[in-house]
Structures are given as C-alpha cells and as structure tokens.
Amino acid sequence: MPLIEPIETAQAADPHDLARFRIEVREFLSNQLPDDIRAATRDGVPLGKPQSLRWHAILHKRGWLVPHWPVDAGGRGWDAMQRMVFDEEMCTHGAPELNSIMFDMIGPVLIRFGNAAQKAAFLPRIASGTQWWCQGYSEPNAGSDLAALSTRAVRRDNHYLVNGSKIWTSYAHHADWIFCLVRTDVEAKAQDGISFLLIDMKTPGITLRPIRGIHGWEGFNQVFFDDVEVPADNLVGTENRGWAVAKSLLEFERLKLARVGENKRRMERVRQLGWSETEMGVPLMHRPWFRKRFAELQMRLMALEANALRFVERAQRGEPIGAEVSMLKLRGSQLMQLWEALNVDALGPASLPFDAAAIVGKPHRLPVSAMSATALPRRFLSRGFTIAGGSSEVQRNILAKQVLGL
Numbered sequence: 001m002p003l004i005e006p007i008e009t010a011q012a013a014d015p016h017d018l019a020r021f022r023i024e025v026r027e028f029l030s031n032q033l034p035d036d037i038r039a040a041t042r043d044g045v046p047l048g049k050p051q052s053l054r055w056h057a058i059l060h061k062r063g064w065l066v067p068h069w070p071v072d073a074g075g076r077g078w079d080a081m082q083r084m085v086f087d088e089e090m091c092t093h094g095a096p097e098l099n100s101i102m103f104d105m106i107g108p109v110l111i112r113f114g115n116a117a118q119k120a121a122f123l124p125r126i127a128s129g130t131q132w133w134c135q136g137y138s139e140p141n142a143g144s145d146l147a148a149l150s151t152r153a154v155r156r157d158n159h160y161l162v163n164g165s166k167i168w169t170s171y172a173h174h175a176d177w178i179f180c181l182v183r184t185d186v187e188a189k190a191q192d193g194i195s196f197l198l199i200d201m202k203t204p205g206i207t208l209r210p211i212r213g214i215h216g217w218e219g220f221n222q223v224f225f226d227d228v229e230v231p232a233d234n235l236v237g238t239e240n241r242g243w244a245v246a247k248s249l250l251e252f253e254r255l256k257l258a259r260v261g262e263n264k265r266r267m268e269r270v271r272q273l274g275w276s277e278t279e280m281g282v283p284l285m286h287r288p289w290f291r292k293r294f295a296e297l298q299m300r301l302m303a304l305e306a307n308a309l310r311f312v313e314r315a316q317r318g319e320p321i322g323a324e325v326s327m328l329k330l331r332g333s334q335l336m337q338l339w340e341a342l343n344v345d346a347l348g349p350a351s352l353p354f355d356a357a358a359i360v361g362k363p364h365r366l367p368v369s370a371m372s373a374t375a376l377p378r379r380f381l382s383r384g385f386t387i388a389g390g391s392s393e394v395q396r397n398i399l400a401k402q403v404l405g406l
C-alpha cells in the first residue's frame with residue numbers, strides 16, 4: 001500500500017487527451033521496449049552503445065525520439081506538458097534515460113543557429129539517433145566560470161587550427177562528433193572571443209584519456225586537441241559570438257532540469273525495496289525510520305512536481321520562464337541524491353560491492369542482486385547531479401542575485 005497516493009501529473013487544458021496519451025505510451029513500452037534494455041534500466045546498469053542505438057531506432061520508427069523538435073526539423077512539435085507526461089511515463093515504465101546532449105542540446109542548437117548546409121548534414125542523423133555527439137564545454141580551468149576557457153582556434157584560410165583540451169566530456173569515447181566552445185579572439189573580453197565549432201572525432205590530432213569516476217563506470221574523458229584542422233564551414237553562427245549559442249543551449253534544457261520523471265523512477269525502486277527488504281522480519285515499509293524518510297522524500301517530490309508544473313504552465317502560455325527555474329535544478333538534483341542514499345540504506349551491507357570470498361576465502365553470505373550490486377555506484381553517480389549543468393552553489397547565486405535581488 002503506498003504511503004501517499006501516486007501523483008498524477010496531468011492538469012492540462014484537455015486532461016482526457018493526456019490520459020489517453022499516457023495509456024498509448026504505456027502500451028508502446030510494454031510492446032516495444034526490449035527485455036534486455038528494460039532489465040538493465042531496472043537494475044540501474046548503464047546501457048552499452050549498441051543497446052542505446054537499438055532503442056533510438058525503435059523510438060525513431062514510432063516518431064518519439066525527438067517529438068519536442070519542430071515538425072519541419074523532424075519532430076512532432078509537442079508542447080511542454082505533453083513532453084513532461086511522456087518523460088514521466090518513460091521513466092516510470094522502464095525506459096532508459098535518453099542522451100540529452102544529442103536530443104536536447106546540439107539538435108535544438110542547430111535548428112536555431114545552424115546554416116542550411118549544417119542542418120541538412122546533421123539534423124537527420126541526430127533525429128534518427130544514429131550519430132552520437134558529446135559536449136566540449138568544460139576545461140581543466142573553466143567549469144562554473146566557463147568564459148575562462150582557453151582551448152584556442154586560429155583561423156587559417158578555410159579551416160581552424162584547434163589546440164587545447166576539454167574535460168569531463170561524457171561519453172566522448174562513443175561519440176562521432178563533438179561540439180566545442182573555443183577561443184577565437186584572445187584580446188576581446190572573455191565572453192566576446194568565443195566561437196562554437198562542430199568537430200569530427202575522427203580528425204587527426206584528437207586523443208582521449210578515459211577518466212574513471214568514483215562510481216567505477218566509464219563515462220568521463222579528457223579530450224586533447226593537438227593541431228586539429230577543422231573546416232571553417234563547421235562554425236555555428238558568427239565567429240566570436242559563440243557565447244550566445246552556448247547560453248541558448250542551456251535554455252533548451254531548463255524545464256527538464258527538475259528531473260521529475262527520473263525522481264519518480266527512483267521513488268518506485270525504493271518503494272519496491274521497502275516491501276522486499278526486511279529488518280527483524282518486518283518489511284522496511286513498516287519500520288518507522290524508513291517509513292518516515294520515504295514519506296519525507298515523497299512529499300518533496302510532490303512539491304517539486306507542483307513547482308515544475310507552474311513553469312510548464314508558464315511555458316504553455318508562452319510566458320518567459322525566468323531565472324527562478326534554477327530552483328527546479330537545485331531541488332530536483334538534490335532529491336535524486338536523497339533517493340539513492342535511501343536506496344543504499346535500505347539495502348545496508350548488501351549494497352557493498354566487495355566479494356568477501358575473494359578476501360577471506362569464504363562464500364559471500366550476503367544476498368547480492370543486480371539491484372544491490374549497482375546501489376553504491378548509483379549513489380556515487382548521483383553526486384554528479386548537483387554539479388553538472390551548473391552546481392548547486394551556482395544555482396543559489398542565480399536565485400540570490402536575479403530572483404531575490406540580494
């Protein structure tokens with residue numbers, strides 16, 4: 001029995017349409033989501049590239065890989081509410097999270113700022129999920145202060161010569177292309193000398209150094225550029241005006257930053273543990289410490305969702321979203337960590353990923369399921385949610401300065 005009745009999101013102008021749409025998404029997932037992908041997602045195991053590409057192809061065939069893109073760019077022109085409902089159904093019915101860098105970042109950037117040749121060359125491949133992209137923004141000395149970036153691009157005839165390095169580049173080892181912020185004018189004020197370049201990862205002079213995170217999974221890389229020749233045609237927008245492109249890319253993502261669906265996915269995982277795990281023979285859901293924490297997080301999630309809906313409604317009315325949307329990122333990312341922490345506490349020692357048999361030569365006495373084996377890696381992975389896309393401190397600065405006027 002749930003502590004609090006599950007939250008129904010749909011408060012749209014025509015809730016019947018959305019209710020029908022929810023059922024359609026659930027039926028699609030129950031018929032089309034491959035078992036191996038469903039199992040990996042349930043257990044919190046990262047998908048391999050072939051699995052991701054297979055899932056992209058299934059969604060593309062249904063027309064649901066980039067439904068939020070405009071129709072003439074290969075999307076369906078869904079509004080913010082329909083998209084929120086879709087994301088929620090995908091998360092709560094076993095579908096993996098999609099790669100935001102491809103579908104929410106570089107795609108929309110090219111739709112808005114790309115020239116005709118760039119749109120023709122890249123959008124169909126991104127929209128079908130066949131071309132993998134990574135994001136080259138952060139550098140060893142430029143993270144929160146992104147405008148301090150120093151990767152240099154010097155114009156030579158019909159190409160740029162790029163030198164420098166990018167860091168924390170997620171899934172660069174899978175990527176066919178990288179979009180990069182590069183410095184094209186060292187004399188100008190920091191933000192005025194930056195350009196936005198598209199770079200083929202197979203170009204000579206690019207090398208990768210994998211960085212293994214505390215979670216143990218491979219995902220991060222440092223990307224080095226040594227005299228990399230990039231055709232000048234790969235410049236997006238105007239030279240030295242890349243900052244505007246970079247900033248707009250963050251805007252496209254803003255409503256997703258609450259991660260309501262992803263938080264619900266985690267809530268359901270923890271709810272299941274609450275019933276399957278026992279303490280002194282009693283399901284955790286009946287133990288006061290667990291019940292209290294679960295209820296607190298569930299209420300936080302309801303508050304987050306109510307707030308997210310306020311912004312979605314604003315977007316539906318065509319009103320500006322404003323800087324206060326930073327509160328969604330702040331609260332949504334913190335909540336993801338709190339669910340993962342409760343997940344680990346619910347499993348207790350079974351979440352420790354060491355093989356006792358290997359150390360003391362005795363059989364491991366703890367029951368280890370796929371879910372418990374990934375509990376700690378997921379807990380550590382969630383640490384990144386309050387850093388990536390603007391750290392919590394940066395979000396608080398935005399709220400303090402731009403919303404509260406402090």
Ligand SMILES: Cc1cc2nc3c(=O)[nH]c(=O)nc-3n(C[C@H](O)[C@H](O)[C@H](O)COP(=O)(O)OP(=O)(O)OC[C@H]3O[C@@H](n4cnc5c(N)ncnc54)[C@H](O)[C@@H]3O)c2cc1C
Pocket residue numbers: 134135136137138139140142143144145167168169170171383384385387388389390391392393394397
């Ligand atoms: C999971 C994950 C995936 C990522 N993927 C990518 C990717 O694909 N591509 C990419 O380009 N980057 C990626 N990043 C990098 C990410 O954008 C940076 O980590 C982030 O911008 C913070 O920069 P930094 O790590 O250099 O930390 P810093 O900016 O050095 O910050 C260090 C600490 O100081 C605090 N701080 C900084 N400035 C201020 C301030 N003005 N006031 C108060 N406190 C401040 C920060 O909050 C933080 O606690 C990823 C990061 C993570 C965690």
